[in-house]
Amino acid sequence: MSKIRTRFAPSPTGKMHVGNLRTALYEYLIAKHENGTFVLRIEDTDQERFVPEALDIIYNTMKLTGLNHDEGPDKDGGYGPYVQSERMKSGMYLKYAKELVEKGEAYYCFCTKERLENLRASSTTEDGKEIAKYDKHCLGLSKEEVEANLKAGVPYVIRQNNPESGTTTFHDAIYGDITVENEELDDMVLIKADGYPTYNFANVVDDHLMGITHVVRGNEYLSSAPKYNRLYEAFGWEVPEYVHCPIITDENHKKLAKRSGHASVEDLLEQGFLPETIVNFVALLGWSPSEDREIYSLKELEEVFDYHHISKSPAVFDITKAKWMNGEYIKAMDMESFLEYAIPIIREVVAKDYDLEKIAGLVKTRIEVFPDIKEKIDFFDELPEYDIAMYTHKKMKTDSENSLEVLKEMLPLLEAQEDYSIAGIEALCKEYIAKKELKNGRVLWPLRTAVSGKQMTPGGAYEIMEILGKEESLARIRKGIELLENA
RNA sequence: GGCUCCAUGGUCAAGCGGUUAAGACAUCGCCCUUUCACGGCGGUAACACGGGUUCAAAUCCCGUUGGAGUCACCA
Numbered sequence: 001m002s003k004i005r006t007r008f009a010p011s012p013t014g015k016m017h018v019g020n021l022r023t024a025l026y027e028y029l030i031a032k033h034e035n036g037t038f039v040l041r042i043e044d045t046d047q048e049r050f051v052p053e054a055l056d057i058i059y060n061t062m063k064l065t066g067l068n069h070d071e072g073p074d075k076d077g078g079y080g081p082y083v084q085s086e087r088m089k090s091g092m093y094l095k096y097a098k099e100l101v102e103k104g105e106a107y108y109c110f111c112t113k114e115r116l117e118n119l120r121a122s123s124t125t126e127d128g129k130e131i132a133k134y135d136k137h138c139l140g141l142s143k144e145e146v147e148a149n150l151k152a153g154v155p156y157v158i159r160q161n162n163p164e165s166g167t168t169t170f171h172d173a174i175y176g177d178i179t180v181e182n183e184e185l186d187d188m189v190l191i192k193a194d195g196y197p198t199y200n201f202a203n204v205v206d207d208h209l210m211g212i213t214h215v216v217r218g219n220e221y222l223s224s225a226p227k228y229n230r231l232y233e234a235f236g237w238e239v240p241e242y243v244h245c246p247i248i249t250d251e252n253h254k255k256l257a258k259r260s261g262h263a264s265v266e267d268l269l270e271q272g273f274l275p276e277t278i279v280n281f282v283a284l285l286g287w288s289p290s291e292d293r294e295i296y297s298l299k300e301l302e303e304v305f306d307y308h309h310i311s312k313s314p315a316v317f318d319i320t321k322a323k324w325m326n327g328e329y330i331k332a333m334d335m336e337s338f339l340e341y342a343i344p345i346i347r348e349v350v351a352k353d354y355d356l357e358k359i360a361g362l363v364k365t366r367i368e369v370f371p372d373i374k375e376k377i378d379f380f381d382e383l384p385e386y387d388i389a390m391y392t393h394k395k396m397k398t399d400s401e402n403s404l405e406v407l408k409e410m411l412p413l414l415e416a417q418e419d420y421s422i423a424g425i426e427a428l429c430k431e432y433i434a435k436k437e438l439k440n441g442r443v444l445w446p447l448r449t450a451v452s453g454k455q456m457t458p459g460g461a462y463e464i465m466e467i468l469g470k471e472e473s474l475a476r477i478r479k480g481i482e483l484l485e486n487a
Numbered sequence: 488g489g490c491u492c493c494a495u496g497g498u499c500a501a502g503c504g505g506u507u508a509a510g511a512c513a514u515c516g517c518c519c520u521u522u523c524a525c526g527g528c529g530g531u532a533a534c535a536c537g538g539g540u541u542c543a544a545a546u547c548c549c550g551u552u553g554g555a556g557u558c559a560c561c562a
Contacts, residue, residue: 009562011561011562013561013562043562046518048561049561049562113560127504132558133558137543162560178492178493183490184491184558186559188560191560192560194560196560199561203562220555220556220557221556221562222491223490223492223557224557224558225491226491227532246492247493247556249555251498253554253555256533262555265489281499284499284500284511285499286521288500290497292509292510293511294511300539312492312494313494313499313555314554314556315500316495316498317498318512320499320513321498321499321512321513322512323513331525365526366523366524375558376523376524382491387512395522396521396522430530440519441521441522443521444521445522446521447521448521448551456522456524457523458523459523460521460522482507
C-alpha cells in the first residue's frame with residue numbers, strides 16, 4: 001500500500017471555522033496514524049474574497065493546535081508550489097482544462113452574466129426556489145465560432161460537459177456508494193473568466209498532482225462529489241479515498257455559523273478555551289474512539305484515530321460540554337502554565353498589591369474558562385456592598401445576632417494575632433471554636449461573609465484572610481460589626 | 488421545490504441480528520465540606536412512526552414523517 005498523503009486546503013478568506021479545523025485535524029490524524037504525510041495547500045483562487053491576514057490566521061492556528069504540516073508553502077516537499085495562485089502562473093490549470101475540451105469532456109462558454117441570470121430567472125418558480133442548471137447553450141457552438149470568439153477576445157469560461165443520461169456513482173468511506181442521475185449534474189465552471197480555476201477544478205487537479213490519497217471534507221460537499229468523479233474519470237486518474245464528515249451544527253441544528261458566537265477557533269480562544277481543548281473537543285464531534293474515554297491529547301489521538309469510526313449524522317457543537325472539557329484541562333494544568341493564563345486576567349480585576357499567585361491557586365479548580373475568574377475574585381480589591389441577610393445561614397445555624405457576637409469576640413483575638421498565614425488563622429479560629437464548643441460553620445461563615453461580602457467565594461475564610469492580610473481583614477470585620485449593629 | 492444525506496435520552500455518543508440499550512455533558516438528589524467549586528455515590532431521561540425479512544430487529548429491507556445539506560465565474 002502506498003504511503004498516505006493528506007492535505008488541508010483552506011482558502012484564506014477569514015477566520016478559521018471550527019468545521020475547517022476539524023477537517024484539518026482529521027486529515028492530520030489520518031496521515032499521522034499511518035506515518036503518512038500531511039500537506040498544507042493554500043487555495044486562493046478567489047481574488048475577491050482573499051484577505052491577506054487570513055494567511056496568518058491559518059499558520060497561527062495550525063501552530064497553536066499542533067497540526068504541523070510536513071509540506072506546504074513554507075516547506076517544500078517536491079510537490080510545490082503549494083499556493084494555487086502560484087501554480088496558476090504556469091498556466092497548468094488551463095492546460096488541463098483544454099485537455100478536457102479536446103476530449104469532449106468540457107467546452108468553452110461565452111455566455112454573459114445577464115444571459116445566465118435570465119436563464120435562472122425564467123426557470124424559477126413563484127416562490128423563487130427552483131434553480132436550473134446551465135442549458136449547455138455554448139456546447140452547440142461550432143469549432144469555428146469558438147475560434148472566432150477566442151480570437152476576438154470574447155470573455156469565456158470553460159465548463160465541464162456532463163452527460164444528460166445515465167448515472168454516476170462515487171464511493172465515500174463513510175457514506176458508501178452514492179449514485180446520482182447525470183441529468184442532475186450541472187455543467188460547472190472549471191476555468192473562470194479571469195483565468196483562475198474554480199475551487200472544484202483546482203482541487204481535483206492539485207490533489208492528483210500532489211499524490212493525495214485521502215480527501216477529507218465536510219459533507220456540504222457531498223452533492224458536488226459526483227462531478228469530481230467525472231473529472232477524475234475524464235482524466236483517467238485514480239480517485240482518492242473520499243472521507244466526508246458530518247456537519248457541525250449550532251444548538252438549532254443548523255450549520256454552525258458566525259452568529260452562534262463560537263464558530264471559529266478565534267472565537268473560542270477569545271472566550272478562554274485552551275487550544276488543547278479545542279482540538280480534543282472538535283475531534284469528538286462526529287468521531288468516537290473505541291475505548292470509553294474522552295480526554296485525548298493530539299499525540300494520543302494520532303495513535304487511536306481510525307477514520308472508519310466517523311459517524312454520518314450531524315453533531316451539535318455543545319458549548320456547555322466544551323466548557324466542561326476546558327475545565328478538565330485547566331485542572332490538569334501545571335501551576336506554572338496556569339499562571340501564565342490566569343495572572344493577566346486577575347490583574348484586570350485586582351489592582352491592589354495582593355499575592356496574585358495565591359489568588360490564582362484558589363480559583364484553578366473552580367473555573368471552566370479563563371474569564372470565569374473575574375467575577376470570582378472581584379471582592380479582593382474592594383469589599384462589595386452586601387446585605388446583612390447574608391449572615392443568616394440555616395445549615396450553619398447562623399443569623400445576624402449570633403454572627404455579630406462571633407465577630408465581636410473574634411475581633412480582639414484577630415487584632416492580637418500576628419501570624420496571618422492560613423495555618424495561623426486556622427489555629428486561632430479552631431481554638432476559639434473549641435473553647436466555645438461551636439460548629440465550625442457557626443464562626444467561619446460570619447467571618448468569611450464579613451471578609452468577602454459574598455455568598456460564594458473561592459476558598460474559605462482562612463485563605464481569603466491570608467491574602468487580604470491583617471489590616472484589611474480587620475477593617476472588613478469591623479465594617480461587618482458596624483453593619484450588624486446598625487441593623 | 489429538485490437532488491443528496493441523516494434519524495439511539497436535551498446534547499455528544501457506544502451498539503453493527505440475541506445487551507438489564509454503555510459512557511460523557513447537562514439536569515436532579517445524597518455524601519464530603521466554613522459557602523461555592525472539586526471529589527464521591529445515586530436518580531430521571533433514548534432506539535421517530537408503520538410495514539416487512541427472521542425463531543429473534545435499535546441493528547437488514549421498504550414506506551411515512553421529521554431534520555439537515557446543496558442547487559454561483561464562493562470555497
